[in-house]
Amino acid sequence: MNTIEEQLWNYIDGNFTVEEKIEIEKKITVNIQYHSAYQELLAVHNELNQLDFEEPSMSFTRNVMDKVNLELKPVALKTKIDNRIIYSIGAFFALSIIGIFIYAIATSGASFDFKMPTINFDAGKYINATTIQVFVLVDVALGLLYLDSFLRKRNINAQKKGN
Incomplete structure (x- = not known):
């Protein structure tokens, strides 16, 4: 396409600014070559606007997707x-x-005659009634949390099977 046709197509499509549009209108009125090319392109433009484009049927997409589903799926490599x-x-x-x-x-x-070190550790200082009660309390709380999660899972699984 030469520059005259490009300019005229842009003029017909309305892609120019006001100044460029006025300049092309002057060229069309003054220059015979511009005028004849403009008339031809305007006729082509009008013909294209009058064409009725075929639209696919309403079930076209469904038919295409059915054919796609019938295709063999690729096997994993x-x-x-x-x-x-x-x-x-x-x-x-x-x-x-x-x-x-x-x-x-x-x-x-290597020789294996090891002597065990002696440790002066009195467990009675650290393990008393309060320590045992705290330990039992934490164990009971963790046990209840585990029981709760177990029962919830069982309840959810029963609901899924029921649906």
Whole structure:
């Protein structure tokens, strides 16, 4: 498309500012080439406006979606690996680690005569009636919370099965 046609199409479509529109109108009235091209493009524009476009039927979308649903869905590209292979590899590494551990113990010259350290710890100072009551209170509260969540889950599952 040349610049004359582009300018005339923009003029016909109303895409110009007021100054540009006045300039094109002057060119159409003065220049015969502009005037003849304008008449041709205006005729084409009017013909295009008079065309009736076909609209798809109301069930077009449904028909297309039905055809799409009939298409085979692509299969996931995951390959099934035999579990025996994975277990064999895991067993090999586990046996290797155990063998290295046994070898390290067998070759070390460690002696195992440890003496237990003596600790002067009097549990009676820290564990008294108040401590036991607080501990029991916390345990009961946690138990009630667990029981509540358990019963709620059971109730929700029963409602789902009922619906």
